[in-house]
Amino acid sequence: MTSSSSGFQRDPEAKRFLNDRLDWNLLRTFLVIGQEGSISRAAARLHLSQPAISQALKRLEEQLASELVVRRGPRITLSKAGEEVMQIAAEIYGTVSRLGPALDAPAETVTGKIRLLSISRIQSRSYDEFLAQFHNEFPQVELEVDVLRSSDVISALLQKTASFGLSLCRTPQPRLEQRVMLEQRYAFFCGKRHRLFGRKNLTLSDLQSENFVSFTSDQIGGNLSPLTVFRDQQGFTGRIVASSPSLDEILRLVAAGYGIGCLPEHIVAADVQADEIWRLPPWEGVSDVNVYLLWNRDQKMTRAESVFLERFEQMLMTTDVAGRF
Structure with a gap:
Protein backbone atom coordinates (compact mmCIF):
# COMPACT_ATOMS: atom_id res chain seq x y z
CA MET A 1 0.00 0.00 0.00
CA THR A 2 1.13 3.54 -0.70
CA SER A 3 0.33 6.79 1.13
CA SER A 4 -1.29 9.86 -0.37
CA SER A 5 -0.48 13.44 0.63
CA SER A 6 -3.84 13.63 2.43
CA GLY A 7 -2.89 10.77 4.75
CA PHE A 8 -5.20 8.17 3.18
CA GLN A 9 -3.74 4.79 2.29
CA ARG A 10 -4.09 3.96 -1.38
CA ASP A 11 -4.34 0.28 -2.26
CA PRO A 12 -4.10 -0.15 -6.06
CA GLU A 13 -5.59 -3.64 -5.81
CA ALA A 14 -8.59 -2.41 -3.82
CA LYS A 15 -9.20 0.35 -6.37
CA ARG A 16 -9.99 -2.29 -8.96
CA PHE A 17 -13.04 -3.37 -6.98
CA LEU A 18 -14.26 0.14 -6.11
CA ASN A 19 -17.21 0.03 -8.52
CA ASP A 20 -18.56 -3.13 -6.87
CA ARG A 21 -18.46 -1.94 -3.26
CA LEU A 22 -19.03 1.84 -3.34
CA ASP A 23 -22.18 2.78 -1.41
CA TRP A 24 -24.46 5.06 -3.46
CA ASN A 25 -25.98 6.50 -0.26
CA LEU A 26 -22.54 7.89 0.65
CA LEU A 27 -22.31 9.60 -2.74
CA ARG A 28 -25.77 11.10 -2.37
CA THR A 29 -24.90 12.40 1.10
CA PHE A 30 -21.70 13.90 -0.27
CA LEU A 31 -23.67 15.53 -3.09
CA VAL A 32 -25.87 17.31 -0.53
CA ILE A 33 -22.83 18.29 1.58
CA GLY A 34 -21.23 19.87 -1.49
CA GLN A 35 -24.41 21.71 -2.44
CA GLU A 36 -25.02 23.05 1.05
CA GLY A 37 -21.36 23.79 1.88
CA SER A 38 -22.06 22.81 5.48
CA ILE A 39 -22.36 19.60 7.51
CA SER A 40 -25.12 21.09 9.67
CA ARG A 41 -27.23 22.25 6.70
CA ALA A 42 -26.74 18.92 4.93
CA ALA A 43 -27.92 17.16 8.10
CA ALA A 44 -31.02 19.36 8.30
CA ARG A 45 -31.84 18.77 4.64
CA LEU A 46 -31.45 14.98 4.90
CA HIS A 47 -33.15 14.83 8.33
CA LEU A 48 -30.09 13.15 9.84
CA SER A 49 -27.79 14.03 12.74
CA GLN A 50 -24.57 15.93 12.13
CA PRO A 51 -22.44 13.00 13.44
CA ALA A 52 -24.17 10.71 10.93
CA ILE A 53 -23.34 13.09 8.07
CA SER A 54 -19.73 13.45 9.25
CA GLN A 55 -19.39 9.68 9.54
CA ALA A 56 -20.77 9.18 6.02
CA LEU A 57 -18.25 11.69 4.67
CA LYS A 58 -15.43 9.94 6.50
CA ARG A 59 -16.48 6.54 5.13
CA LEU A 60 -16.63 7.87 1.57
CA GLU A 61 -13.18 9.47 1.90
CA GLU A 62 -11.84 6.15 3.22
CA GLN A 63 -13.42 4.17 0.38
CA LEU A 64 -12.04 6.59 -2.22
CA ALA A 65 -8.75 7.06 -0.34
CA SER A 66 -9.02 10.80 -1.01
CA GLU A 67 -9.65 13.94 1.00
CA LEU A 68 -12.85 15.38 -0.47
CA VAL A 69 -13.38 18.55 1.59
CA VAL A 70 -11.36 21.32 3.16
CA ARG A 71 -12.80 22.46 6.48
CA ARG A 72 -12.83 26.17 7.29
CA GLY A 73 -14.66 26.47 10.61
CA PRO A 74 -18.37 25.70 10.12
CA ARG A 75 -18.03 26.07 6.34
CA ILE A 76 -16.42 23.54 4.04
CA THR A 77 -15.10 23.77 0.51
CA LEU A 78 -14.43 20.95 -1.90
CA SER A 79 -10.92 19.77 -2.66
CA LYS A 80 -9.97 19.16 -6.29
CA ALA A 81 -10.81 15.48 -5.84
CA GLY A 82 -14.06 16.51 -4.13
CA GLU A 83 -15.09 18.65 -7.09
CA GLU A 84 -14.56 15.71 -9.46
CA VAL A 85 -16.50 13.33 -7.19
CA MET A 86 -19.27 15.94 -6.87
CA GLN A 87 -19.66 16.12 -10.65
CA ILE A 88 -19.76 12.33 -10.96
CA ALA A 89 -22.25 12.05 -8.08
CA ALA A 90 -24.55 14.57 -9.78
CA GLU A 91 -24.42 12.56 -13.02
CA ILE A 92 -25.19 9.33 -11.15
CA TYR A 93 -28.08 11.00 -9.30
CA GLY A 94 -29.53 12.17 -12.60
CA THR A 95 -29.38 8.61 -13.95
CA VAL A 96 -30.84 7.02 -10.80
CA SER A 97 -33.64 9.58 -10.63
CA ARG A 98 -34.84 8.44 -14.06
CA LEU A 99 -35.56 4.93 -12.75
CA GLY A 100 -38.91 5.94 -11.26
CA PRO A 101 -40.35 7.43 -14.46
CA ALA A 102 -38.95 4.51 -16.46
CA LEU A 103 -40.83 2.02 -14.27
CA ASP A 104 -44.12 3.92 -14.21
CA ALA A 105 -46.94 2.15 -15.94
CA PRO A 106 -47.43 3.61 -19.42
CA ALA A 107 -51.13 4.07 -18.71
CA GLU A 108 -50.51 6.24 -15.63
CA THR A 109 -51.63 9.81 -16.20
CA VAL A 110 -50.70 12.60 -13.82
CA THR A 111 -53.33 15.29 -13.60
CA GLY A 112 -54.09 18.15 -11.27
CA LYS A 113 -53.21 21.75 -10.57
CA ILE A 114 -50.03 23.27 -9.15
CA ARG A 115 -50.05 26.80 -7.74
CA LEU A 116 -46.57 28.30 -7.91
CA LEU A 117 -45.80 31.69 -6.34
CA SER A 118 -42.77 33.56 -7.65
CA ILE A 119 -40.97 36.84 -7.26
CA SER A 120 -40.55 38.81 -10.47
CA ARG A 121 -37.78 38.34 -13.02
CA ILE A 122 -36.60 34.79 -12.31
CA GLN A 123 -33.98 34.53 -15.03
CA SER A 124 -32.63 31.01 -15.43
CA ARG A 125 -32.13 28.81 -18.49
CA SER A 126 -32.14 25.68 -16.30
CA TYR A 127 -35.51 26.65 -14.80
CA ASP A 128 -36.96 27.37 -18.24
CA GLU A 129 -35.76 24.00 -19.51
CA PHE A 130 -37.19 22.27 -16.45
CA LEU A 131 -40.63 23.81 -17.08
CA ALA A 132 -40.53 22.78 -20.73
CA GLN A 133 -39.58 19.19 -19.90
CA PHE A 134 -42.17 18.93 -17.13
CA HIS A 135 -44.97 20.12 -19.44
CA ASN A 136 -43.81 17.76 -22.18
CA GLU A 137 -43.89 14.82 -19.77
CA PHE A 138 -47.09 15.78 -17.93
CA PRO A 139 -49.20 17.85 -20.33
CA GLN A 140 -52.39 17.39 -18.29
CA VAL A 141 -51.00 19.11 -15.20
CA GLU A 142 -52.22 22.72 -14.95
CA LEU A 143 -49.67 25.23 -13.67
CA GLU A 144 -50.85 28.52 -12.14
CA VAL A 145 -48.06 31.06 -11.53
CA ASP A 146 -48.64 34.21 -9.49
CA VAL A 147 -45.98 36.93 -9.07
CA LEU A 148 -45.79 38.33 -5.54
CA ARG A 149 -43.38 39.95 -3.10
CA SER A 150 -41.10 37.58 -1.18
CA SER A 151 -42.92 38.28 2.09
CA ASP A 152 -46.25 37.41 0.49
CA VAL A 153 -44.86 34.21 -1.04
CA ILE A 154 -43.64 33.05 2.37
CA SER A 155 -46.89 34.01 4.07
CA ALA A 156 -48.97 32.07 1.52
CA LEU A 157 -46.82 28.96 1.91
CA LEU A 158 -47.10 29.11 5.69
CA GLN A 159 -50.89 29.31 5.28
CA LYS A 160 -50.80 26.37 2.82
CA THR A 161 -52.57 28.32 0.08
CA ALA A 162 -49.94 27.51 -2.57
CA SER A 163 -47.93 24.49 -3.65
CA PHE A 164 -44.47 26.01 -4.00
CA GLY A 165 -42.67 29.33 -3.97
CA LEU A 166 -39.62 30.87 -5.64
CA SER A 167 -38.53 33.61 -3.33
CA LEU A 168 -35.90 35.37 -1.31
CA CYS A 169 -35.84 34.04 2.25
CA ARG A 170 -33.28 35.78 4.46
CA THR A 171 -34.43 34.05 7.66
CA PRO A 172 -35.11 30.29 7.39
CA GLN A 173 -38.69 29.40 8.30
CA PRO A 174 -39.02 26.33 10.57
CA ARG A 175 -42.10 25.06 8.71
CA LEU A 176 -40.70 25.59 5.21
CA GLU A 177 -38.24 23.43 3.31
CA GLN A 178 -35.85 25.43 1.16
CA ARG A 179 -33.38 24.66 -1.63
CA VAL A 180 -31.02 27.16 -3.21
CA MET A 181 -32.17 27.80 -6.77
CA LEU A 182 -30.12 30.85 -7.76
CA ASN A 290 -30.17 33.65 -2.89
CA VAL A 291 -33.46 32.73 -4.53
CA TYR A 292 -34.95 29.58 -2.99
CA LEU A 293 -37.42 26.91 -3.96
CA LEU A 294 -39.74 26.75 -0.92
CA TRP A 295 -42.60 24.53 0.21
CA ASN A 296 -44.46 23.73 3.42
CA ARG A 297 -43.22 20.44 4.84
CA ASP A 298 -46.55 19.86 6.64
CA GLN A 299 -48.69 20.21 3.54
CA LYS A 300 -50.01 16.98 2.05
CA MET A 301 -49.12 16.95 -1.63
CA THR A 302 -51.16 15.74 -4.56
CA ARG A 303 -49.60 13.35 -7.05
CA ALA A 304 -48.97 16.25 -9.45
CA GLU A 305 -47.26 18.31 -6.74
CA SER A 306 -45.10 15.38 -5.65
CA VAL A 307 -43.93 14.72 -9.21
CA PHE A 308 -43.26 18.44 -9.78
CA LEU A 309 -41.11 18.61 -6.63
CA GLU A 310 -39.29 15.39 -7.53
CA ARG A 311 -38.39 16.72 -10.99
CA PHE A 312 -37.46 20.18 -9.63
CA GLU A 313 -35.12 18.70 -7.02
CA GLN A 314 -33.62 16.48 -9.69
CA MET A 315 -32.81 19.57 -11.76
CA LEU A 316 -31.23 21.28 -8.76
CA MET A 317 -29.20 18.20 -7.84
CA THR A 318 -27.83 17.72 -11.35
CA THR A 319 -26.95 21.31 -12.28
CA ASP A 320 -24.33 23.58 -10.81
CA VAL A 321 -25.73 26.74 -9.18
CA ALA A 322 -23.37 28.95 -11.16
CA GLY A 323 -24.59 27.43 -14.44
CA ARG A 324 -28.34 27.96 -13.92
CA PHE A 325 -28.48 31.51 -15.30
Whole structure:
Protein backbone atom coordinates (compact mmCIF):
# COMPACT_ATOMS: atom_id res chain seq x y z
CA MET A 1 0.00 0.00 0.00
CA THR A 2 1.13 3.54 -0.70
CA SER A 3 0.33 6.79 1.13
CA SER A 4 -1.29 9.86 -0.37
CA SER A 5 -0.48 13.44 0.63
CA SER A 6 -3.84 13.63 2.43
CA GLY A 7 -2.89 10.77 4.75
CA PHE A 8 -5.20 8.17 3.18
CA GLN A 9 -3.74 4.79 2.29
CA ARG A 10 -4.09 3.96 -1.38
CA ASP A 11 -4.34 0.28 -2.26
CA PRO A 12 -4.10 -0.15 -6.06
CA GLU A 13 -5.59 -3.64 -5.81
CA ALA A 14 -8.59 -2.41 -3.82
CA LYS A 15 -9.20 0.35 -6.37
CA ARG A 16 -9.99 -2.29 -8.96
CA PHE A 17 -13.04 -3.37 -6.98
CA LEU A 18 -14.26 0.14 -6.11
CA ASN A 19 -17.21 0.03 -8.52
CA ASP A 20 -18.56 -3.13 -6.87
CA ARG A 21 -18.46 -1.94 -3.26
CA LEU A 22 -19.03 1.84 -3.34
CA ASP A 23 -22.18 2.78 -1.41
CA TRP A 24 -24.46 5.06 -3.46
CA ASN A 25 -25.98 6.50 -0.26
CA LEU A 26 -22.54 7.89 0.65
CA LEU A 27 -22.31 9.60 -2.74
CA ARG A 28 -25.77 11.10 -2.37
CA THR A 29 -24.90 12.40 1.10
CA PHE A 30 -21.70 13.90 -0.27
CA LEU A 31 -23.67 15.53 -3.09
CA VAL A 32 -25.87 17.31 -0.53
CA ILE A 33 -22.83 18.29 1.58
CA GLY A 34 -21.23 19.87 -1.49
CA GLN A 35 -24.41 21.71 -2.44
CA GLU A 36 -25.02 23.05 1.05
CA GLY A 37 -21.36 23.79 1.88
CA SER A 38 -22.06 22.81 5.48
CA ILE A 39 -22.36 19.60 7.51
CA SER A 40 -25.12 21.09 9.67
CA ARG A 41 -27.23 22.25 6.70
CA ALA A 42 -26.74 18.92 4.93
CA ALA A 43 -27.92 17.16 8.10
CA ALA A 44 -31.02 19.36 8.30
CA ARG A 45 -31.84 18.77 4.64
CA LEU A 46 -31.45 14.98 4.90
CA HIS A 47 -33.15 14.83 8.33
CA LEU A 48 -30.09 13.15 9.84
CA SER A 49 -27.79 14.03 12.74
CA GLN A 50 -24.57 15.93 12.13
CA PRO A 51 -22.44 13.00 13.44
CA ALA A 52 -24.17 10.71 10.93
CA ILE A 53 -23.34 13.09 8.07
CA SER A 54 -19.73 13.45 9.25
CA GLN A 55 -19.39 9.68 9.54
CA ALA A 56 -20.77 9.18 6.02
CA LEU A 57 -18.25 11.69 4.67
CA LYS A 58 -15.43 9.94 6.50
CA ARG A 59 -16.48 6.54 5.13
CA LEU A 60 -16.63 7.87 1.57
CA GLU A 61 -13.18 9.47 1.90
CA GLU A 62 -11.84 6.15 3.22
CA GLN A 63 -13.42 4.17 0.38
CA LEU A 64 -12.04 6.59 -2.22
CA ALA A 65 -8.75 7.06 -0.34
CA SER A 66 -9.02 10.80 -1.01
CA GLU A 67 -9.65 13.94 1.00
CA LEU A 68 -12.85 15.38 -0.47
CA VAL A 69 -13.38 18.55 1.59
CA VAL A 70 -11.36 21.32 3.16
CA ARG A 71 -12.80 22.46 6.48
CA ARG A 72 -12.83 26.17 7.29
CA GLY A 73 -14.66 26.47 10.61
CA PRO A 74 -18.37 25.70 10.12
CA ARG A 75 -18.03 26.07 6.34
CA ILE A 76 -16.42 23.54 4.04
CA THR A 77 -15.10 23.77 0.51
CA LEU A 78 -14.43 20.95 -1.90
CA SER A 79 -10.92 19.77 -2.66
CA LYS A 80 -9.97 19.16 -6.29
CA ALA A 81 -10.81 15.48 -5.84
CA GLY A 82 -14.06 16.51 -4.13
CA GLU A 83 -15.09 18.65 -7.09
CA GLU A 84 -14.56 15.71 -9.46
CA VAL A 85 -16.50 13.33 -7.19
CA MET A 86 -19.27 15.94 -6.87
CA GLN A 87 -19.66 16.12 -10.65
CA ILE A 88 -19.76 12.33 -10.96
CA ALA A 89 -22.25 12.05 -8.08
CA ALA A 90 -24.55 14.57 -9.78
CA GLU A 91 -24.42 12.56 -13.02
CA ILE A 92 -25.19 9.33 -11.15
CA TYR A 93 -28.08 11.00 -9.30
CA GLY A 94 -29.53 12.17 -12.60
CA THR A 95 -29.38 8.61 -13.95
CA VAL A 96 -30.84 7.02 -10.80
CA SER A 97 -33.64 9.58 -10.63
CA ARG A 98 -34.84 8.44 -14.06
CA LEU A 99 -35.56 4.93 -12.75
CA GLY A 100 -38.91 5.94 -11.26
CA PRO A 101 -40.35 7.43 -14.46
CA ALA A 102 -38.95 4.51 -16.46
CA LEU A 103 -40.83 2.02 -14.27
CA ASP A 104 -44.12 3.92 -14.21
CA ALA A 105 -46.94 2.15 -15.94
CA PRO A 106 -47.43 3.61 -19.42
CA ALA A 107 -51.13 4.07 -18.71
CA GLU A 108 -50.51 6.24 -15.63
CA THR A 109 -51.63 9.81 -16.20
CA VAL A 110 -50.70 12.60 -13.82
CA THR A 111 -53.33 15.29 -13.60
CA GLY A 112 -54.09 18.15 -11.27
CA LYS A 113 -53.21 21.75 -10.57
CA ILE A 114 -50.03 23.27 -9.15
CA ARG A 115 -50.05 26.80 -7.74
CA LEU A 116 -46.57 28.30 -7.91
CA LEU A 117 -45.80 31.69 -6.34
CA SER A 118 -42.77 33.56 -7.65
CA ILE A 119 -40.97 36.84 -7.26
CA SER A 120 -40.55 38.81 -10.47
CA ARG A 121 -37.78 38.34 -13.02
CA ILE A 122 -36.60 34.79 -12.31
CA GLN A 123 -33.98 34.53 -15.03
CA SER A 124 -32.63 31.01 -15.43
CA ARG A 125 -32.13 28.81 -18.49
CA SER A 126 -32.14 25.68 -16.30
CA TYR A 127 -35.51 26.65 -14.80
CA ASP A 128 -36.96 27.37 -18.24
CA GLU A 129 -35.76 24.00 -19.51
CA PHE A 130 -37.19 22.27 -16.45
CA LEU A 131 -40.63 23.81 -17.08
CA ALA A 132 -40.53 22.78 -20.73
CA GLN A 133 -39.58 19.19 -19.90
CA PHE A 134 -42.17 18.93 -17.13
CA HIS A 135 -44.97 20.12 -19.44
CA ASN A 136 -43.81 17.76 -22.18
CA GLU A 137 -43.89 14.82 -19.77
CA PHE A 138 -47.09 15.78 -17.93
CA PRO A 139 -49.20 17.85 -20.33
CA GLN A 140 -52.39 17.39 -18.29
CA VAL A 141 -51.00 19.11 -15.20
CA GLU A 142 -52.22 22.72 -14.95
CA LEU A 143 -49.67 25.23 -13.67
CA GLU A 144 -50.85 28.52 -12.14
CA VAL A 145 -48.06 31.06 -11.53
CA ASP A 146 -48.64 34.21 -9.49
CA VAL A 147 -45.98 36.93 -9.07
CA LEU A 148 -45.79 38.33 -5.54
CA ARG A 149 -43.38 39.95 -3.10
CA SER A 150 -41.10 37.58 -1.18
CA SER A 151 -42.92 38.28 2.09
CA ASP A 152 -46.25 37.41 0.49
CA VAL A 153 -44.86 34.21 -1.04
CA ILE A 154 -43.64 33.05 2.37
CA SER A 155 -46.89 34.01 4.07
CA ALA A 156 -48.97 32.07 1.52
CA LEU A 157 -46.82 28.96 1.91
CA LEU A 158 -47.10 29.11 5.69
CA GLN A 159 -50.89 29.31 5.28
CA LYS A 160 -50.80 26.37 2.82
CA THR A 161 -52.57 28.32 0.08
CA ALA A 162 -49.94 27.51 -2.57
CA SER A 163 -47.93 24.49 -3.65
CA PHE A 164 -44.47 26.01 -4.00
CA GLY A 165 -42.67 29.33 -3.97
CA LEU A 166 -39.62 30.87 -5.64
CA SER A 167 -38.53 33.61 -3.33
CA LEU A 168 -35.90 35.37 -1.31
CA CYS A 169 -35.84 34.04 2.25
CA ARG A 170 -33.28 35.78 4.46
CA THR A 171 -34.43 34.05 7.66
CA PRO A 172 -35.11 30.29 7.39
CA GLN A 173 -38.69 29.40 8.30
CA PRO A 174 -39.02 26.33 10.57
CA ARG A 175 -42.10 25.06 8.71
CA LEU A 176 -40.70 25.59 5.21
CA GLU A 177 -38.24 23.43 3.31
CA GLN A 178 -35.85 25.43 1.16
CA ARG A 179 -33.38 24.66 -1.63
CA VAL A 180 -31.02 27.16 -3.21
CA MET A 181 -32.17 27.80 -6.77
CA LEU A 182 -30.12 30.85 -7.76
CA GLU A 183 -27.26 32.78 -6.20
CA GLN A 184 -27.69 36.44 -7.20
CA ARG A 185 -24.97 39.04 -6.74
CA TYR A 186 -26.30 42.55 -6.22
CA ALA A 187 -24.25 45.58 -7.30
CA PHE A 188 -24.74 49.35 -7.65
CA PHE A 189 -25.84 50.90 -10.95
CA CYS A 190 -26.86 54.32 -12.23
CA GLY A 191 -28.77 55.43 -15.34
CA LYS A 192 -27.47 57.40 -18.31
CA ARG A 193 -29.10 60.58 -16.96
CA HIS A 194 -27.10 60.33 -13.74
CA ARG A 195 -23.97 62.41 -13.23
CA LEU A 196 -21.84 59.29 -12.56
CA PHE A 197 -22.84 57.55 -15.79
CA GLY A 198 -19.84 56.71 -17.98
CA ARG A 199 -17.28 57.76 -15.39
CA LYS A 200 -14.37 55.41 -14.92
CA ASN A 201 -11.98 55.03 -12.00
CA LEU A 202 -14.76 55.70 -9.51
CA THR A 203 -14.31 54.63 -5.89
CA LEU A 204 -16.84 53.78 -3.21
CA SER A 205 -16.37 57.22 -1.65
CA ASP A 206 -17.74 58.79 -4.86
CA LEU A 207 -21.10 57.14 -4.09
CA GLN A 208 -21.46 58.01 -0.42
CA SER A 209 -23.60 61.13 -0.84
CA GLU A 210 -25.73 59.84 -3.72
CA ASN A 211 -29.48 59.35 -3.37
CA PHE A 212 -30.95 55.87 -3.72
CA VAL A 213 -33.70 53.98 -5.47
CA SER A 214 -34.55 51.16 -3.10
CA PHE A 215 -36.55 47.95 -2.89
CA THR A 216 -39.27 48.12 -0.23
CA SER A 217 -37.71 44.98 1.31
CA ASP A 218 -34.35 46.79 1.49
CA GLN A 219 -34.67 47.63 5.19
CA ILE A 220 -33.54 46.13 8.47
CA GLY A 221 -35.38 42.85 8.89
CA GLY A 222 -36.39 42.65 5.22
CA ASN A 223 -35.25 40.07 2.70
CA LEU A 224 -32.81 42.56 1.16
CA SER A 225 -31.55 43.97 4.46
CA PRO A 226 -27.90 43.14 3.56
CA LEU A 227 -28.10 46.10 1.15
CA THR A 228 -29.18 48.40 3.97
CA VAL A 229 -26.45 47.06 6.25
CA PHE A 230 -23.84 47.66 3.56
CA ARG A 231 -24.87 51.30 3.11
CA ASP A 232 -24.87 51.89 6.85
CA GLN A 233 -21.47 50.28 7.31
CA GLN A 234 -19.96 52.36 4.51
CA GLY A 235 -21.35 55.61 5.92
CA PHE A 236 -23.59 56.47 2.95
CA THR A 237 -25.50 59.70 3.59
CA GLY A 238 -27.82 59.89 0.55
CA ARG A 239 -31.56 59.54 1.05
CA ILE A 240 -34.02 57.12 -0.53
CA VAL A 241 -35.87 59.12 -3.21
CA ALA A 242 -37.92 56.29 -4.75
CA SER A 243 -38.86 52.72 -3.82
CA SER A 244 -40.81 49.76 -5.15
CA PRO A 245 -41.23 46.02 -4.50
CA SER A 246 -40.78 45.40 -8.25
CA LEU A 247 -37.36 44.81 -9.78
CA ASP A 248 -38.61 46.12 -13.13
CA GLU A 249 -39.73 49.39 -11.52
CA ILE A 250 -36.44 49.77 -9.64
CA LEU A 251 -34.61 49.33 -12.95
CA ARG A 252 -36.93 51.86 -14.61
CA LEU A 253 -36.33 54.46 -11.87
CA VAL A 254 -32.56 53.92 -11.90
CA ALA A 255 -32.51 54.32 -15.70
CA ALA A 256 -34.61 57.49 -15.33
CA GLY A 257 -31.93 59.03 -13.15
CA TYR A 258 -33.74 59.13 -9.80
CA GLY A 259 -30.67 57.79 -8.03
CA ILE A 260 -28.31 54.85 -7.85
CA GLY A 261 -29.79 51.43 -7.16
CA CYS A 262 -28.72 47.92 -6.22
CA LEU A 263 -29.71 45.28 -8.77
CA PRO A 264 -28.80 41.65 -9.58
CA GLU A 265 -25.85 41.67 -12.00
CA HIS A 266 -27.04 38.85 -14.26
CA ILE A 267 -30.53 40.32 -14.73
CA VAL A 268 -29.34 43.76 -15.87
CA ALA A 269 -26.34 42.57 -17.93
CA ALA A 270 -28.16 43.35 -21.20
CA ASP A 271 -29.08 46.84 -19.97
CA VAL A 272 -25.44 47.51 -19.13
CA GLN A 273 -24.35 46.33 -22.56
CA ALA A 274 -26.97 48.59 -24.17
CA ASP A 275 -25.58 51.59 -22.22
CA GLU A 276 -28.88 52.13 -20.44
CA ILE A 277 -27.28 51.78 -17.01
CA TRP A 278 -23.70 51.97 -15.71
CA ARG A 279 -21.93 49.62 -13.27
CA LEU A 280 -20.59 51.31 -10.14
CA PRO A 281 -18.18 50.23 -7.39
CA PRO A 282 -17.52 48.19 -5.35
CA TRP A 283 -16.42 46.00 -8.24
CA GLU A 284 -16.75 42.78 -6.25
CA GLY A 285 -20.44 43.58 -5.68
CA VAL A 286 -22.44 44.53 -2.61
CA SER A 287 -24.06 41.30 -1.44
CA ASP A 288 -25.06 37.80 -2.54
CA VAL A 289 -28.78 37.10 -2.10
CA ASN A 290 -30.17 33.65 -2.89
CA VAL A 291 -33.46 32.73 -4.53
CA TYR A 292 -34.95 29.58 -2.99
CA LEU A 293 -37.42 26.91 -3.96
CA LEU A 294 -39.74 26.75 -0.92
CA TRP A 295 -42.60 24.53 0.21
CA ASN A 296 -44.46 23.73 3.42
CA ARG A 297 -43.22 20.44 4.84
CA ASP A 298 -46.55 19.86 6.64
CA GLN A 299 -48.69 20.21 3.54
CA LYS A 300 -50.01 16.98 2.05
CA MET A 301 -49.12 16.95 -1.63
CA THR A 302 -51.16 15.74 -4.56
CA ARG A 303 -49.60 13.35 -7.05
CA ALA A 304 -48.97 16.25 -9.45
CA GLU A 305 -47.26 18.31 -6.74
CA SER A 306 -45.10 15.38 -5.65
CA VAL A 307 -43.93 14.72 -9.21
CA PHE A 308 -43.26 18.44 -9.78
CA LEU A 309 -41.11 18.61 -6.63
CA GLU A 310 -39.29 15.39 -7.53
CA ARG A 311 -38.39 16.72 -10.99
CA PHE A 312 -37.46 20.18 -9.63
CA GLU A 313 -35.12 18.70 -7.02
CA GLN A 314 -33.62 16.48 -9.69
CA MET A 315 -32.81 19.57 -11.76
CA LEU A 316 -31.23 21.28 -8.76
CA MET A 317 -29.20 18.20 -7.84
CA THR A 318 -27.83 17.72 -11.35
CA THR A 319 -26.95 21.31 -12.28
CA ASP A 320 -24.33 23.58 -10.81
CA VAL A 321 -25.73 26.74 -9.18
CA ALA A 322 -23.37 28.95 -11.16
CA GLY A 323 -24.59 27.43 -14.44
CA ARG A 324 -28.34 27.96 -13.92
CA PHE A 325 -28.48 31.51 -15.30
